[in-house]
Amino acid sequence: METAQEQQTITLSTTELSVLGLLSAFGERSGYDLKKHAEAGVGYVWTAAKSQIYAVLPRLVEDGYATSRRVEQSSRPDKQVYRITDAGEEVFRAWLEEPVEERPDARSTFLLKIFFGRHMSREALVGHLERKREWALTYLDEYRGIEEEIRDEESSYFGYVTLRWGIAHAETWIRWADEILRELEKRP
Amino acid sequence: METAQEQQTITLSTTELSVLGLLSAFGERSGYDLKKHAEAGVGYVWTAAKSQIYAVLPRLVEDGYATSRRVEQSSRPDKQVYRITDAGEEVFRAWLEEPVEERPDARSTFLLKIFFGRHMSREALVGHLERKREWALTYLDEYRGIEEEIRDEESSYFGYVTLRWGIAHAETWIRWADEILRELEKRP
């Protein structure tokens, strides 16, 4: 009654699907491993708290999208490792090919504050913009470092593609902030 | 015990603060009005479901950040209107001036799918990119329309500033998508 086949509409959360994707890409892993891997990879496009990963994994097993087994270790705590099943592979692929429902994600505290810029002191406003600029510069730097490392690795191509979005995004913030800061100087 | 003054740490949700901001900017309004105004203004940087607005308003009154009164109407249903208090004005300003805690918001279903592009058919991948491009074009168009309208209105300056972010953002998506699409054509 709760298996994948019998359900009419399969709705998995994005986190479940991203975990499924990681299992598909990396093979058998523990929750701990996944968290590590996620941080240094998809982490840039999708994050999950470790408590959530531990919550998601048994759910995937229950639904038949993964299997788990206990691995005993001598010099480390035992661990529970998970492997994606064919059914899991299938929903993952199906989800991947589905169009993304684009809704303009209107949810930026930063822009909200700027929007209310009129109610703010000049210093605070400039501070916000300068901080944003700094922050973007920091990320740009970090991303450029990673870019160097992966740009020629064929296996990281799609990581490289998303990273380039991150770089373009950071550059856009910087350009925008600069423009507004310059403009503010000329305003009374 | 629950009033603003006595609380040590005042933590309001962003939605509560954005509602407070709207009350500060527009004066006395009903929940219904706020929802309308929000859609055509901040809506672009912060959205809230109407049920949430109706939930937030009495909470603001309870905490002393707003007052409400019933307005009887003859040809329309009566309404409850809200007005920001001095205490409300104060927390709003204080919040505005506070630095925004910048965390790289890694939460894009779209980028997550692209990240797993290797597991996807070429058609699906191209489809995702083209759809993103189209979507960005549509928004760009809309934003450019609004830009025309408000660019010279001094009173909309900060709306104009955030709008320009939206425009730059959309343009960046388009440029990025074009680049990747061109690149994919050259790849085996």
Place this chain on the structure above:
DNA sequence: GTCGACATGTAACCAGTTACATGATTAA
């Protein structure tokens, strides 16, 4: 002897979403 990495979870909470419910008035 204590710090950091390995390892797994529970519990409480919260912001926000969707769906449901109701009802008046007005313009087409």
Place this chain on the structure above:
DNA sequence: TTAATCATGTAACTGGTTACATGTCGAC
């Protein structure tokens, strides 16, 4: 008469966060 606008809410749910809890082993 039917649809749209005005007007306000409740209820159920969910995805996700933070904090708490526990313990081993190896390196320094």
